[in-house]
Amino acid sequence: MSPAEPRSALARRLRALREAAGMTQAELAQALGGENPLSVSLISSWENTDKAPPTRRLNAYATLFATRRSVSGDTVRVLPLDELSDEERRRYDELLEELLWLRDGREGAGYPETDVWRFPENEDVTIVSAQLPPDLRQHLTYADPESADFVSLYTYADPDALIELxxxxxAVNPNHHVSFHTTEELTPDHYTTHLVLLGGVDWNTVTRDVIERVDLPVKQVARDDDSPTSSPGGFLVKHDGGSELFPPLLDSEGHLLEDVAHFYRGVSPFNRKRTVTVCNGMYSRGTLGAVRALTDERFRDRNQAYLRSRFGEAEFFSIISRVPVVGGKGLTPDWTVAENRLHEWPEAE
Incomplete structure (x- = not known):
């Protein structure tokens, strides 16, 4: 491991913390320096891997971002530690440990303990993808088990999202047993591991089984078909006063302009000591977008920082976001941009 690796991860994390809080580098420099403001160029160097902050500065970072009370009106300041509540102090301890870990480097450097995709030791992880329906496989030589050229991955509905995730x-869990299967390949024991489900209720029966068993106000409305004149479906959110549908956007010829991604994390209904995570889209580019929001190195730090600031230690949470499609490619959603977030649950108090 080269010394630059943990610092690069730390730089991304420091920038993500600042951006998630909506602060400028100048405001952060003022807050960290107090009566003797730091230079903006120093803040910039910490965010661009040139140098790592000393421990006392990381301590100030952890204190500042442990509580929303650091921002009062137009003022940004580091509160004294003894003014933090028990919950804020716990958050401070976790954040300081993470920042020191990123700076000093340990096994798996670049992936902090708070990474959404890090699981407890000795707990298996099972990724579940739907299998392509028979009518979509029948003309694919590589998807035919009787063919000498058979490749099992050609039978998976979301191979790009699967490979990425x-x-x-x-990488984040080098000592874990991580496996992937189609819904047809699952055994009863797979259901009691940490489950990560790719794709929607139309093809992935496990996603359907999970969504039916959890108290989530989001339902997927399957699209009729791929005709430009058919209903594209969407994610239906139930409110006290009714419901709202968030559909994908297609042009008059049926070309996808914007998909919709749904990310859900909660306690598994099949094993209360394990989690279930759903990465879903109305089309495959939405599913990939839900995955890359937390794997793409350009966005994962800021998106994970946003999740922590928005949902804290909630056992269940859900976020629906836009996935723009440009040149046929789905772009990674940036959850720190408000217009990209279509719905969040639990709703903000």
Whole structure:
């Protein structure tokens, strides 16, 4: 491991913390320096891997971002530690440990303990993808088990999302048993591991089973078909006064302009000591967008920082976001941009 690796991860994390809080570098420099403001160029160097902050500055970072009370009106300041509540002090301890870990480097450097995709030791992880329906496989030679050219991955409905996520989870959890299967390949024991489900209720029966068992106000309305004149479906959110549908956006010829991604994390209904995570989209680019929001190194730090600031230690949470499609490619959603977030649950108090 080279010394630059943990610092690079730390730089991304420091920038993500600041951006998630809506602070400028000048405001952060003022807050960290107090009566003797730091230079903006120093803040910039910490965010661009040139140098790592000393421990006392990381301590100030952890204190500042442990509580929303650091921002009062137009003033940003580091509160004294003894003014933090028990919950804020716990958050401070976790954040300081994470920042020191990123600076000093340990096994798996670059992936902090608070990474959404990090799981407790000795707990298996199972990624579940739907299998392509028979009518979509029948003309694919590589998807025919009787063919000498058979490749099992061609039978998976979301191979791009699967490859992206499997690699990331294995990197973050190098000592875990991480496996992936189609819904048809699951055994009863798989259901009691940490489950990560790719794709929606139309093809992934496990996603359907989970959504039916959890208290989530989001339901997926399957699209009729791929005709430009058909209903594209969407994610239906129930409110006290009714409901709201968030559909994908297609042009008059049926080309996808914007998909919709749904990310859900909660306690597994099959094993209360394990989690279930759903990465879903109305189309495959939405599913990939839900995955890359927390694996893409350009966005994962800021998106994970946003999740921590927005949902804290909530056992269940859900976020629906836009996935713009440009040149046929789905772009990674930035959850720190308000217009990209279509719905969040639990709703903000």
């Amino acid at each position: 499997f690699g990331h989870i294995r």
